Amino acid sequence: MTAMTIAATDFVAGPRLNIDLHAVAANTRVFVARAQGEVMAVVKADGFGHGAIDVARTALANGATRLGVTSLSEATALRAGGLRAPVLSWLNAVDADWASAVRHDVEVAVPSLAHLDAIVNAATGARVHLHLDTGMARDGASPSEWGQLCRAARRAERHGRLRVVGVMGHLGCADVPVDGCNRQARQLFMWGVRSARSAGLRPQHRHLAATAATLTDSDAHHTMSRIGAGLVGIDPSRTVDLEPALSLTAPLVSVRTVPAGARVGYGHAWTTPAPTRLGLLPVGYADGLPRIASGQAEVQVGGQRRPLVGRISMDMVVVDLGDVVVAIGDDAVVLGPGHAGEPTVREWAGWADTLEHEIVTGLGARVRRTTSGAATHRHVRQAL
């Protein structure tokens, strides 16, 4: 068995995750054109792994008017990044730093009476969206406590403690538009809005739809769509071709020639059936490549699709190069938009039996990140 390993200093580039903001811009415009109301750019989980500030700026420069995140700390990070558009944070513990929401002009969702009380006590002047559970039994107030929540919020509003500016719900089955669950959720949401109105509230923002329902169910649009996955090229409804924004490359660290019968990686999970060449790439599950994709995943190297062999390790993977012409230091494309035949996020999700969302949010904690296609500063300033 001959090994032709080159010293680590000979590869300087390392793995690299590029985020194409042109793709985010183009995707944003699709949703701005489709949505009947405003588009809120959802940039939670660091903009689905694409960089929250970059995605937020790009979306706002292309027609989104508001931002949405999960936690208050994500919201204040947007403010620290210089973003001044309206921001909504919808998932916080009852003892969250509500005063910081007012200080940073961040709107917050209210999923329970306990949250309402905490906000009233800690954050005079808060702007809130009441969150109704429209059928997922997950987040939001249950229909049985909704009336009480609306009345308590109206009392707080009359006492000048807060303003109810929105009512929100969320769809559990929007990726399957024909599922009757969507109609039930829409009806429940409309009931929730009517109840809020009869409690004396006047929520100007009424929002239920995320990516899938914005593309497939105009009855769910109301005054605003909250778009996350779609901005980064993921369409759970599989009805529209959006533009994926991520490309992950990694250089060949070494190439070795092996005979038939060579056992590769942990557990010797793969044995070479014939003599071949094996390439080593310095990315693994600690970089977000799902280990469960071992034995299925491919990369593109030397212009060709080649299989990853053996188990995906924490820091590295082995590619069966066969007779592809490559040199040490050449980049393999682990994933990309797919325009040149490289594997896509969707394929990786298939190999790992998961969603594209999980792949993109898991990628790249330690790989070098670059962006391309950033909006010009002038353009961004005008939009903000």
Ligand SMILES: *Cc1c(COP(=O)(O)O)cnc(C)c1O
């Ligand atoms: C993540 C999230 C969204 C965005 O959903 P996408 O399908 O990614 O567009 C909208 N609303 C809530 C409450 C969310 O948690």
